Amino acid sequence: MVETFTPAVCGSRRRQRLALAGFAVGAVAASALVGAALGAVGAVLGTQLAFLVAALALLAAAREAGIVRVPLPQLRRQVPERWRSELPLPVWSVGYGIGLGLGFLTFQPVATFWVACAAAVALGKPLAAGLCFAAYGAGRALMAAWPRYGQPDPTAAVEGLARRRRFLLLGNVVALLVCAGLLAAAPTAGAAIQTQALGAGLDPAATWSVVGRARMNSGSSTVLLEPRDGTPIAIAGAAAPAVDGGLLAYDDAQGVKVINWRTGELVASVGGQVAKPALDWPLLAFVRTDSTYKRLVVADFTDPASPVERVIVRISAGNDLGRPSLAAGRIAWHKLTATSSTIFAQRLATGRRSVIARSSVFVLANPSITSTRIVWVRQSSRSSILRLRRWASPAVRGIYRTTGSTRLLWTTALTGRTAYVTRWSLRTGASTLVRVNF
Amino acid sequence: MRRPDELVDGAAHALSTRLAGGLTRRSFLGRMGGAVLALTGGAAVAAAVRPEESEAFHLCGHIWTTGSCPSPMGWPRIDRQGYPLRPGDGRPIDNLGRLVNAEGFAIDSAGERLVGPDGEPLPRAPRTRLCEEWIKERYGLNSHTQGSWYRCCGNQIRKLVDCCSRSTRRINGDASLVGYCWNGNRVFCVMYYDSGLSC
Numbered sequence: 001m002v003e004t005f006t007p008a009v010c011g012s013r014r015r016q017r018l019a020l021a022g023f024a025v026g027a028v029a030a031s032a033l034v035g036a037a038l039g040a041v042g043a044v045l046g047t048q049l050a051f052l053v054a055a056l057a058l059l060a061a062a063r064e065a066g067i068v069r070v071p072l073p074q075l076r077r078q079v080p081e082r083w084r085s086e087l088p089l090p091v092w093s094v095g096y097g098i099g100l101g102l103g104f105l106t107f108q109p110v111a112t113f114w115v116a117c118a119a120a121v122a123l124g125k126p127l128a129a130g131l132c133f134a135a136y137g138a139g140r141a142l143m144a145a146w147p148r149y150g151q152p153d154p155t156a157a158v159e160g161l162a163r164r165r166r167f168l169l170l171g172n173v174v175a176l177l178v179c180a181g182l183l184a185a186a187p188t189a190g191a192a193i194q195t196q197a198l199g200a201g202l203d204p205a206a207t208w209s210v211v212g213r214a215r216m217n218s219g220s221s222t223v224l225l226e227p228r229d230g231t232p233i234a235i236a237g238a239a240a241p242a243v244d245g246g247l248l249a250y251d252d253a254q255g256v257k258v259i260n261w262r263t264g265e266l267v268a269s270v271g272g273q274v275a276k277p278a279l280d281w282p283l284l285a286f287v288r289t290d291s292t293y294k295r296l297v298v299a300d301f302t303d304p305a306s307p308v309e310r311v312i313v314r315i316s317a318g319n320d321l322g323r324p325s326l327a328a329g330r331i332a333w334h335k336l337t338a339t340s341s342t343i344f345a346q347r348l349a350t351g352r353r354s355v356i357a358r359s360s361v362f363v364l365a366n367p368s369i370t371s372t373r374i375v376w377v378r379q380s381s382r383s384s385i386l387r388l389r390r391w392a393s394p395a396v397r398g399i400y401r402t403t404g405s406t407r408l409l410w411t412t413a414l415t416g417r418t419a420y421v422t423r424w425s426l427r428t429g430a431s432t433l434v435r436v437n438f
Numbered sequence: 439m440r441r442p443d444e445l446v447d448g449a450a451h452a453l454s455t456r457l458a459g460g461l462t463r464r465s466f467l468g469r470m471g472g473a474v475l476a477l478t479g480g481a482a483v484a485a486a487v488r489p490e491e492s493e494a495f496h497l498c499g500h501i502w503t504t505g506s507c508p509s510p511m512g513w514p515r516i517d518r519q520g521y522p523l524r525p526g527d528g529r530p531i532d533n534l535g536r537l538v539n540a541e542g543f544a545i546d547s548a549g550e551r552l553v554g555p556d557g558e559p560l561p562r563a564p565r566t567r568l569c570e571e572w573i574k575e576r577y578g579l580n581s582h583t584q585g586s587w588y589r590c591c592g593n594q595i596r597k598l599v600d601c602c603s604r605s606t607r608r609i610n611g612d613a614s615l616v617g618y619c620w621n622g623n624r625v626f627c628v629m630y631y632d633s634g635l636s637c
Contacts, residue, residue: 202555202556203556214556216555216556216557219557221556221557239556240556318541318562319561319562320561320562322561336561336562336563336564337562337564338542338562338564338565339564339565339566340564340566341563341564359564359575360564360566360571360572360574360575361533361564361566361571361572361575361576362533362564363533363534363563363564379534379563380533380534381510381511381533381534381535410554410555422555424554424555426552429553429554429555429557430555431555
């Protein structure tokens with residue numbers, strides 16, 4: 001390419017530098033644009049693709065190692081020769097850079113470019129993907145400039161590179177294998193967090209096959225249940241849903257009810273000043289309030305005719321227990337007082353209680369649990385963060401964040417590698433459900 | 439035609455000449471200080487720091503360089519016990535920066551309890567001392583409110599207070615001074631209490 005800019009005995013060093021600069025600008029800009037566009041596509045798709053891209057990288061590595069034969073999509077074209085004679089130097093040098101920087105308008109000797117494209121889509125972040133692809137354009141520019149420097153004859157430099165082709169291809173295979181490993185680990189490391197707003201609602205409840213929420217309308221609440229493969233179900237006058245398979249718990253004016261949401265059959269009920277149910281059938285947790293105390297109660301409905309209640313914790317009525325979460329033999333709740341906030345988890349079989357997080361500064365609230373993880377909200381005066389932790393590790397990370405005092409996070413739900421959180425406005429009271437895939 | 443760098447140099451030289459000729463050092467620094475605060479601290483703060491009061495570093499009465507203690511609303515205004523107050527009017531706030539009533543429940547400006555998205559009154563949030571609780575949790579230090587001094591700010595007596603600890607680094611990140619701390623402690627950050635007494 002460098003001898004295209006300044007053929008032998010034709011053109012000054014200054015002309016060459018100018019052309020190389022134009023080429024570099026075009027290449028970097030075009031490749032950054034490609035990366036950003038792919039990242040934008042990934043953001044729209046909103047699906048976890050990291051494992052797919054890891055598989056693609058493995059396939060590419062096998063291809064480069066000669067194990068499999070896979071044709072590559074490519075346009076077998078070179079930069080237009082006539083531009084050099086028809087257009088001014090700055091225009092055609094930038095044009096050449098754009099043409100090669102785009103990547104898909106020319107030869108593709110290896111599969112790495114297409115793996116990078118898939119990775120940009122999986123990343124789902126236009127800015128980050130654009131920056132990464134800009135490096136590809138910079139590499140293109142470097143390969144245009146490099147043969148000229150330190151070499152009396154650029155051709156010799158290129159021929160030397162061609163002689164080392166075997167080692168370069170081997171290095172490419174190793175790089176693809178490393179990428180495959182990193183991409184496979186990426187979801188665990190948080191590289192593939194996707195968020196999506198799901199419309200108006202609060203107090204999410206979720207299993208793999210159904211998502212529930214409450215919706216406020218003129219001061220009254222309706223529970224809306226949306227099965228993955230069925231018609232949505234609405235229950236007027238109900239609030240604070242909790243789901244477990246085919247069962248739905250909610251609170252209403254009479255207390256807490258558990259129904260078969262497919263048939264509407266009443267399965268269990270608890271009367272009185274009770275609310276905020278959590279469900280892991282035959283266990284039902286709820287908060288019972290009187291004038292003096294709030295009690296977190298777990299009722300065992302193994303014998304539906306005579307459920308056995310157990311008080312997990314009792315606090316004074318002025319403090320807050322929030323909405324508990326029940327799963328896999330554990331219960332989690334928060335305790336909010338004027339001096340601190342704490343996230344607790346307790347094993348029901350042993351009664352062993354642990355403090356997951358505590359703060360005298362922040363508000364820690366609304367945990368949700370599964371057999372492997374726990375999420376909760378940490379709120380400060382400036383931001384709200386959805387925090388995640390595995391039971392097996394003390395490491396905590398934020399997976400979703402809002403800023404400002406009027407865009408707050410509230411109640412949560414967790415199933416598999418998907419968290420749901422209520423996002424609401426202090427100013428208007430309006431709330432939206434947000435899904436976070438991590 | 440002059441080169442672009444020569445044009446920029448010339449403009450900068452002309453600006454500096456004009457500034458030096460038209461302003462005293464004190465008034466120049468005062469205006470620059472106000473301008474910087476307007477960019478970084480908000481219009482309300484910039485309005486409070488007029489050029490003639492700009493002996494302050496970042497808040498009136500504080501002529502040294504130690505940074506503010508962390509607080510819900512950015513400005514470390516406290517009551518006599520060290521709990522956070524809203525900087526503008528001195529009303530009690532919780533750690534989330536919300537106005538609170540005597541029981542600690544969040545309220546609006548009319549005194550009505552704030553409600554959540556479910557229509558129920560919001561629960562209490564922690565309201566804790568900026569020095570003893572906030573610094574301890576966020577920096578892992580055993581901190582104490584110790585030394586203080588007084589200045590006239592906004593026609594009322596302001597008490598500036600040191601939050602002191604054993605740390606040899608202050609909140610700014612650089613070396614800490616003893617200041618008005620005692621018992622081997624050093625200044626970590628500063629807060630202030632507005633007495634309301636005229637001066």
